[in-house]
Amino acid sequence: MSASLPIRRWLAKGFACAAAGRLRRRYPDWAEAVLSEHASLSDADNPLGWAFGAWWASLDLSPGGALYPLLLALSLTTMALYQWSADESLMTLGVVGLLALVLGLLSPRRFLLSGVLVGVVVAGVNAFEALSGIRPAYETMPRDLIHSVRWVVLVLPALAASAVGRQLSLRFLD
Amino acid sequence: MPRNRAPSRQTRNVLDALLSQPAEWRHGYDLGKLSGLSSGTLYPLLIRLHERGLLEAKWVEPDRPGRPARHAYRLSNAGVDFARSLQEDAAPEAEAEAGEALA
Numbered sequence: 001m002s003a004s005l006p007i008r009r010w011l012a013k014g015f016a017c018a019a020a021g022r023l024r025r026r027y028p029d030w031a032e033a034v035l036s037e038h039a040s041l042s043d044a045d046n047p048l049g050w051a052f053g054a055w056w057a058s059l060d061l062s063p064g065g066a067l068y069p070l071l072l073a074l075s076l077t078t079m080a081l082y083q084w085s086a087d088e089s090l091m092t093l094g095v096v097g098l099l100a101l102v103l104g105l106l107s108p109r110r111f112l113l114s115g116v117l118v119g120v121v122v123a124g125v126n127a128f129e130a131l132s133g134i135r136p137a138y139e140t141m142p143r144d145l146i147h148s149v150r151w152v153v154l155v156l157p158a159l160a161a162s163a164v165g166r167q168l169s170l171r172f173l174d
Numbered sequence: 175m176p177r178n179r180a181p182s183r184q185t186r187n188v189l190d191a192l193l194s195q196p197a198e199w200r201h202g203y204d205l206g207k208l209s210g211l212s213s214g215t216l217y218p219l220l221i222r223l224h225e226r227g228l229l230e231a232k233w234v235e236p237d238r239p240g241r242p243a244r245h246a247y248r249l250s251n252a253g254v255d256f257a258r259s260l261q262e263d264a265a266p267e268a269e270a271e272a273g274e275a276l277a
Contacts, residue, residue, distance in 0.1 A: 030217070033245030057214045057218050060214075061218055
């Protein structure tokens with residue numbers, strides 16, 4: 001037996017389980033179908049390729065699934081650019097809340113991930129300024145790292161907003 | 175059943191594969207091989223056909239002990255009609271293409 005075979009089996013099982021996990025809420029019968037089909041395949045049937053395909057399909061079939069990674073990246077970029085172009089203000093809080101709300105609405109299952117990632121961007125950008133010394137033109141004083149890291153507190157409103165988005169999605173969209 | 179837009183080539187492949195032996199129940203893996211589609215394309219199609227009432231699904235006991243029951247699929251009556259109507263629509267086009275190729 002090739003040494004890679006157990007790894008391939010393990011990966012195939014992981015993809016099949018991940019696919020079933022994504023499908024379970026909306027298509028419970030099809031989630032079980034993916035698992036049973038995977039368990040029925042022999043090594044000659046290329047279960048890894050099959051399971052990866054099933055996982056890929058589950059991205060498309062889960063609510064907001066295919067769009068989520070793209071919109072998450074777009075949201076984080078928007079947040080970072082906004083923070084780079086403006087100082088912290090109530091508007092910053094508004095942008096954080098809006099982006100986290102939209103992401104929570106789009107993918108209720110990943111509201112924690114959305115809230116945390118959107119919430120840490122401001123602290124991340126500030127920490128980058130403090131560590132690198134590179135800062136936007138309007139920033140006349142260098143930042144200190146402690147001051148920067150305390151903006152992690154924005155994770156809390158971001159989480160609250162993504163949780164609201166999640167509730168709205170579960171109530172009205174699902 | 176009203177058809178809002180022409181089905182994709184992949185959908186036609188699945189329907190053709192199922193229509194070749196409409197009474198037979200087929201597993202997802204076999205259907206993938208028959209239609210030439212990967213599981214990533216096949217399963218969303220099967221789910222959508224099932225949601226539209228064109229596909230029947232049931233659990234089938236395994237043919238070998240120790241294996242789990244498997245999901246199996248075949249066209250519903252509406253699915254058979256739909257697949258046949260697609261084939262009939264496609265036949266004149268195929269004849270025209272063949273005629274052009276021979277000309």
